[in-house]
Amino acid sequence: MKSRTQRATNDSDSVAESDPATNKDISPGLTLDELAAETGVPQRTIRFYQAERLIPKPGRDRVDARIARYDTDHIDRLRLVADLQDRGLKIPAIRELLASPEAPNKVNEWLGLDSSLRGSWAKVEPQLVSREELESLTHGLPRGTRGRLEAGGLMRSQGDSWLILNRPLFELSTRLVRDGVDIDLVLASGVILAENLGRAADRLIDLFVGAVAEGFGEGTEVDSLVETLRPIAGDAAALIFGAELNRAVGALLADTKRLAKLRTRPKS
Incomplete structure (x- = not known):
């Protein structure tokens, strides 16, 4: 296990990038190693978030100014950034959201909109199945079908298990194959539907946003x-x-x- 002195040396580069005029003087607090362990966010990612202004600059140790110190604000911010990314927000959008003087209100407003809009549509969660379960689901299919299903993005390997991204769509596809429809025809049909319905969805969202902006x-x-x-x-x-x-x-x-x-x- 690393000593605090060793961790201090590792963290010195974080402080070197910060602005002493704006840093908080806090001690004790978490080192970069400890912050990464507490949040599960790699040190490299934390440094990247600092560079992108997604998290506050670290404070300085009162005894050794080379040591970066992080507090609960940094922990909360890292978890918030992770949550926003999980919901599909990109780094520039997160930075803009957090940079506002009314950031807490704007974030809460965005999270509320996210829940309202996403919660109103059919959402299928990916399912992790064992190798045995996959064998049962694909039993009797022509040779090579599983490879085509994986290439078509309906499932992917996860170690000793398999992740089925959309089980109802997966089961529909395998049923069509069992009924005699070639797997390539099934996958090509799915691509056509996804492309055209995707464009329709984008246009409907634009129509909805425009109508609301005009007073609807x-x-x-x-x-x-x-x-x-x-x-x-x-x-x-x-x-x-x-x-x-x-x-x-x-x-x-x-x-x-x-x-x-x-x-x-x-x-x-």
Whole structure:
């Protein structure tokens, strides 16, 4: 185990990067080693966060000014940054959020919006399954299907286990393969749907934000507005997509050249 003197030497570079005029003079406190151990955030990452102005500068030890000292504010900030990153916020957005004079209120407001908006849509959590469970889920599938499912992003290896990113979608894909649909056709169909529905989702969000900015729902909580518009993501999307499929099938039936490609061919 390292002594406090050894840890002080390791931490000296952190203090060298800080501004003595703005540093707090605190002692005792946590060294960089101890802060990393307390929060689970690597020292290198903590230094990076300091450089990006995501956490306050460290204080100085009263006896040896070369030693950086961190307190509960640093612990709380590191955990907050980790939480914001887990929710999908990038470093520049986190820095902007935390740099505001009203940072606590803005962060709480953002976290409230995050919970309201994310909580209103269907969310599927990844599932970790054992090798035996995966064998059961993929039993009877053609050789090579598991590799294609992994290449298609539906699952990935996690040591001795497997992470299924979206189990309902995974089970739908394997059911289609069992029904005779080629796995590459299944995966290509998923890509088409994801690309086009992704663009539609982005445009709907822009439409919603623009409408709110122009006064739509004034005086109403955001989560209530989202619940009001939620059918667009489910019922309306399914109805519109079904209608578009009918239109596309009608166009196919009217195109004799394309239709000829669907003629039943004799089995060899």
